[in-house]
Amino acid sequence: MENLTAAELINIAKEFGTPVYVYHAEKMKEQYEKLTHAFSNLNSRIFYACKALTNINILKYIRSLGAGLDCVSINEVKLGLLAGFTADHILFTPNCVDFAEILAAKELGVHINIDNISLLEQFGNKFGSGYPVCIRLNPHIMAGGNFKISTGHVDSKFGISIHQMRHIERVVKSTGLHVNGIHMHTGSEIKDINVFLMGLNVMLDMAEQFPALEFIDLGSGFKVPYQMGDYETDVDELGVNLKQAIDNFEKKSGKKLQVWFEPGKYLVSQAGYFIVKANIVKQTPATVFAGVNSGFNHLIRPMMYEAYHHIENISNPHGTPRIYTVVGYICETDTFAWDRTLPEIKEGDFLVFFNAGAYGFEMSSNFNARLKPAEVLMQDGKPKLIRRRDEFDDLLRNQIID
Ligand SMILES: *Cc1c(COP(=O)(O)O)cnc(C)c1O
DSSP: OOOOOHHHHHHHHHHHOSSEEEEEHHHHHHHHHHHHHHTTTSOEEEEEEGGGOOOHHHHHHHHHHTOEEEESSHHHHHHHHHTTOOGGGEEEOOSSOOHHHHHHHHHHTOEEEEOSHHHHHHHHHHHTTSSOEEEEEEOOOOOSSSGGGBOSSTTOSSSEEGGGHHHHHHHHHHHTOOEEEEEOOOBSOBOOTHHHHHHHHHHHHHHTTOTTOOEEEOOOOBOOOOSTTOOOOOHHHHHHHHHHHHHHHHHHHOOOOEEEEOOSHHHHTTTEEEEEEEEEEEEOSSOEEEEESOOTTTOOHHHHHOOOOOEEETTSTTSOEEEEEEEOSSSSOOEEEEEEEEEOOOTTOEEEESSOTTTTGGGOOOGGGOOOOEEEEEETTEEEEEEOOOOHHHHHTTOOOO
């Protein structure tokens, strides 16, 4: 799949203004199909982890591809239903929520993933075997690109420790809970497929304790490349290895298991482009700053995770290479990239951040009373506005003015 061209992106910037997020539908489709192809030998289901990007138009598009939806809040569940996902295609995987939120999800009829003993007990006491649940386990595997996005290690708040198996058994036994799945999600940006295989083995070892088990949910953490020479998780090889492990299990136990996945970043990261305009080029004794009409209020990943986002100057792609520190307009240190070689930037040039589909707009805020950007979906070569840019009045919405 070709990237969107500089000409296409410049047209969008001119038509809809900047800053603007652009999502390329066909790229999401390509990524989805890579996964379905890699796992075609398994009995598998894919649930898009929508916390990466929840614009309802994106949800509808991903539903049209055939995916289900993984939600971490009751509001994501409601957005999913609005987007046309049926309850059977929605999986609710919250952490540290009030029992009331689990009850609300149960009322909506979606799959529920429970990640602590106290809620498991409450759920079992209330519903017994009347409503199936999946249990989120913490396999104590250190994985992921950055400590902030690692969720399966021993210090993590996620899941129920595999060392609490005995306690889980007690709760299941005394309440009669119907456990139809077990789940793990060990982090984001996992390069090494052995992490998934180790996790699967840990869970297959536990499968015997749950006679009603129908599926194992391996979560996600599929990595996509953010820069030249960077890795993408080898999902084909993962598919082959998973098939082997599941086959062995099925032969030994006589049981059949589905394998579920919850990709977020893998489906939408590379489909996203964030276009900004260079407001200022500023020479200091130390560097040359390119100051753009955006900041970590719109794209927080560089400041939050030290994430690398590839940048191009689409207004002057063949200009003389120069070294810039690309910064935002927020009144706090707000750096997108240090010492980045880019074609010479003039004030007014459009710059594009790549891989902006996942955790880009979704983590944006109105910090500094800045307006959130517009979002555009590019499908069949045609750009369509899917969120209008914030207006000044949006800043006052919900404020009480006497
Ligand atoms: C965030 C999250 C995902 C998706 O992670 P990615 O790295 O974006 O693929 C999947 N499952 C759960 C439970 C999550 O919290």
